[in-house]
Amino acid sequence: MVVAFPMEGGNRRKLPLAYTDSPLKLLWADIHLVLKSLWSLPGILQPLTPQNSDELDEFYPSKVNVITLLVQLCLSFCQIAFLLSVLACFFFMVPALWIFLYVVAFVWVNRILCHLMFNTPDGILKSKAAIEERPEHKRERWIFINGVGVGHIWLQNSIDRLAYIFGRKIIGVHNPTDGVVFDIIECLIQRNFTFATPDTRDGYAITKETLLNPKYEKVVLILHSQGGIEGSLIIDWLLAELSQDILRKLEVYTFGNAANHFNNPFKSSLGIVQPSIRGSESPERNGPVQDDKSVLHIEHYVNAQDFVCVWGVLHFANVPSRYMGRIFVRPGSGHQLNQHYLDAMFTLGPDKKVHETNAFMEMKPKIVAYEKIRPKRTRVAKDEVLVTSERPSDDLNRLAVENQHNRTPLKVKHLSRLWQYRNGGSPLDDSK
Structure with missing residues (x-):
């Protein structure tokens, strides 16, 4: 089933710090949050099977994947040992100069190894899949x-x-890896200090240049994991610099989002949720507006037991106006893009075309209050998907009425805009 609920409204629980708060306070809160979320750590890797995309899946037993996993595992152990040893150096009052040299040497060797094994000087890649693009x-x-x-x-x-x-060529902006442990540390620095790495700036430059190019009528930004943090910074910059008519070209879709916010302000005061005068949990709205947001389409796809989601999107989703866009919470775990998200949500056949049906897209809706999207307290049955929507003019109710009239149950595929792009297709409103 799918669950739909509003994003805004009263909330009596203690909310997370504002993402604009003191970076040191945010960092301390994030460290505490990571430790509280360790119960879901196995959710990064599980399940190990199946691998519906064969060699494209992260855990497919190819030579390259096995070497990659072994090197990342060794790096993780070494980095954890390094961090503990640095703490030990301070405890035993080792001279600061020696600690500094030790840290520089380890980070330098780690960077060289990752450059040789994983990273490439060319930070921009293009898809090589054999597809036939449509003229449009x-x-x-x-x-x-x-x-x-x-x-x-x-x-x-x-x-x-x-x-x-999707039957389109894809440009990949490489967010290079320094090993999983160091990457997680970088995530904490990025989202708490709004630190923009070179790949974040590259992604911003490409996205902005494309939006401003009259040749393009649509820009679709797809983000995964730490890419969600970088994407949230990119969107903040775009919202500050570009006009509304340019931003209408942009659509954003994320998987396993690690960001602590995702902005998308209303274009006017119409449709903004106003708190109830008596402080009740039922919000009052000024009135519906069809195109009420700067970016018209944002969707987040989440696995309920994904460790990154637990301390990312799932932790911040129910904060009023903090995480804009429709959120799909799928039962199960897994953080790898191809194996755990795309294989389940956009299952490919032997001909490399998306099946017209799969278990995720066929699930039915169930409406619940948005407060139930909380890590550990989020209970997702095997046959239901939680879906949020913050737009006052959202079409959930209209779709439900239409489907009921046609005696067709409302399903995830009716709510997912991204699903309509499969196999080179486009949403109906784009054909106008």
């Missing part, structure tokens, strides 16, 4: 930013997988 697709540009622990080989696999799904 030349007016679109699709951009992808990867997440934690991804080298250039896995990035290539990801953009090829996306190209097969």
Whole structure:
């Protein structure tokens, strides 16, 4: 089933710090949050099977994948040991100069190893999948930013997988890896200090340049994991610099989002949720507005037991006006883009075309209050998907009435705009 609920409204529980608060306070809160979320750590890797996309899946037993996993595992152990040893140096009052030299040497060796094994000087890749683009697709540009622990080989696999799904060429902006542990530390720095890495700036430059190019009528930004943090910064910059008519070209879709916010302000005061005078949990709205947001379409896809989601999107989703866009919470775990998200939500057949049905897209809706989207307290049955929507003019009720009239149950595929792009298709409103 699918669950739909509003994003705004009264909330009596203690809310997370504002993302504009003191960076040191945010960092301390994030460290505490990571430790509280360790119960879901196995959710990054599980399930190990099946691998519906064969060699494109992260855990497919190919030579490259096995070497990648072994090196990342060794790096993780070494980095954890390094961090503990640095703490020990301070405890035993080792001279600061020696600590500094030790840290610089370890980070330098780690960076060189990751450069040789995973990263490439060319930070921009293009999909190589054999697809036939439709003529109208030349007016679109699709951009992808990867997440934690991804080298250039896995990035290539990801953009090829996306190209097969959507029948479009995909540009991949490489978020290079320094090992999983160091990548997670970088995530904390990025989202608490609004720190923009070079790949974040590359993604911003490409996205802005494309939006301003009259050749393109649509820009689709797809983000995974740490890429969600970078994407949230990119959107903040775009909202500050570009006009509303330019931003209407942009659509954003995320998987396993690690960001602590996702902005998308109302274009006017109409439709903004006003708190009830008596402080009740039922919000009052000024009135519906069909195109009420700067970016018209944002969707987030989440696995309920994904560790990254637990301390990312799931922790911040129910804060009023904090995490804009429709959120789909799927039962189960797994954080890898191809194996745990795309294989389940956009299942490919032997011909590299998306099946017209799969278990996720066929699930039915069930409406619940947004407060139930909380890590650990979020209970998702095997046959239901939680779906949020913050737009006052959202079409959930209309779709439910229409489907009931046609005696067709409302399903995830009726709510997912991204699903309509499969196999080179486009949403109906784009054909006008």
